[in-house]
Amino acid sequence: MAVPLPGDKTVVAQNYPLYIRSVPTESELKFHYMVHTSLDVVDEKISAMGKALVDQRELYLGLLYPTEDYKVYGYVTNSKVKFVMVVDSSNTALRDNEIRSMFRKLHNSYTDVMCNPFYNPGDRIQSRTLVVLGTMTRQKTLPPSQGQAVTACKWAVLGGTWRREISKGDSAGSSFIFSLLQGPTRTPDHKGSVSLA
Amino acid sequence: MADAALFEFLHTEMVAELWAHDPDPSPGGQKMSLSVLEGMGFRVGQALGERLPRETLAFREELDVLKFLCKDLWVAVFQKQMDSLRTNHQGTYVLQDNSFPLLVRMASGQQYLEEAPKFLAFTCGLLRGALSTLGIKSLVTASVAALPACKFQVVIQKS
Numbered sequence: 001m002a003v004p005l006p007g008d009k010t011v012v013a014q015n016y017p018l019y020i021r022s023v024p025t026e027s028e029l030k031f032h033y034m035v036h037t038s039l040d041v042v043d044e045k046i047s048a049m050g051k052a053l054v055d056q057r058e059l060y061l062g063l064l065y066p067t068e069d070y071k072v073y074g075y076v077t078n079s080k081v082k083f084v085m086v087v088d089s090s091n092t093a094l095r096d097n098e099i100r101s102m103f104r105k106l107h108n109s110y111t112d113v114m115c116n117p118f119y120n121p122g123d124r125i126q127s128r129t130l131v132v133l134g135t136m137t138r139q140k141t142l143p144p145s146q147g148q149a150v151t152a153c154k155w156a157v158l159g160g161t162w163r164r165e166i167s168k169g170d171s172a173g174s175s176f177i178f179s180l181l182q183g184p185t186r187t188p189d190h191k192g193s194v195s196l197a
Numbered sequence: 198m199a200d201a202a203l204f205e206f207l208h209t210e211m212v213a214e215l216w217a218h219d220p221d222p223s224p225g226g227q228k229m230s231l232s233v234l235e236g237m238g239f240r241v242g243q244a245l246g247e248r249l250p251r252e253t254l255a256f257r258e259e260l261d262v263l264k265f266l267c268k269d270l271w272v273a274v275f276q277k278q279m280d281s282l283r284t285n286h287q288g289t290y291v292l293q294d295n296s297f298p299l300l301v302r303m304a305s306g307q308q309y310l311e312e313a314p315k316f317l318a319f320t321c322g323l324l325r326g327a328l329s330t331l332g333i334k335s336l337v338t339a340s341v342a343a344l345p346a347c348k349f350q351v352v353i354q355k356s
Binding site: 001022077078079080107108110111115 | 256329
């Protein structure tokens with residue numbers, strides 16, 4: 001999906017997604033759309049950060065904007081790669097520092113993907129390890145009166161393949177979408193030439 | 198330190214290997230090997246540019262990025278900082294290293310001056326790769342006046 005954003009009027013032409021994953025996997029298009037629209041907010045925050053006199057230079061952008069169903073969180077790295085996470089509003093158990101730690105783990109695994117010699121920077125990400133890390137262990141307990149049991153959905157890595165264990169029931173309440181969006185000027189240029197002085 | 202020596206040996210072997218298999222001693226063939234070395238450095242620089250600034254705060258301007266290169270990147274790869282950074286504030290930066298670790302074992306003075314550029318190609322690529330991950334398109338060239346001091350010139354390409 002290497003399409004420049006329609007609302008993008010700046011010189012930045014390459015905000016294309018490197019990796020999108022949603023759990024559960026229905027209504028993916030809606031999530032794609034939300035991620036695209038939240039890019040504007042991300043860009044606004046980045047440019048505000050550059051001009052602000054306050055020395056606010058954190059990488060974590062915080063809650064971008066809440067809609068009626070979802071909350072959107074953002075995180076940008078020094079290499080202008082943006083991570084966007086969309087979380088169900090009904091899941092109030094997620095606190096700010098949990099989101100921060102999730103972003104930190106995502107950043108770490110993205111760095112590992114970059115260091116993979118078989119990965120060309122700028123391609124879509126196919127790494128299985130990233131898939132696994134992108135789906136965290138989450139537990140959600142609902143009051144017994146609603147008749148739903150404790151749900152735990154765990155993804156485990158076993159020697160390069162992964163399998164999913166679902167302990168009891170399955171609830172579609174809590175959904176995540178992780179999306180890595182590419183920043184500007186990321187052409188895979190391997191043909192530099194050297195001139196000697 | 199043992200870690201530094203490992204990279205130095207590997208780098209020396211890389212250059213020697215690329216030159217040994219070079220059937221064409223004319224300048225055209227040499228350019229190919231230099232490009233290969235620079236390309237290798239570029240990919241390594243891209244990965245380093247992603248991994249090293251992980252805990253640092255966001256860079257606000259180009260000069261911050263260059264300072265990061267001179268301090269953190271150089272320390273991580275060569276265990277020392279760059280000796281001087283100069284700029285004309287119009288997109289050209291000159292990074293000077295007075296005792297470049299990959300050259301310091303070779304000679305001190307004018308000996309081997311013609312061979313020195315081969316050993317700088319990888320590092321030029323390293324700088325260019327790290328800059329490209331951090332969002333700056335650039336052209337990096339190196340020059341040696343007297344071993345082991347060398348200068349890297351970074352010209353930012355405005356597109």
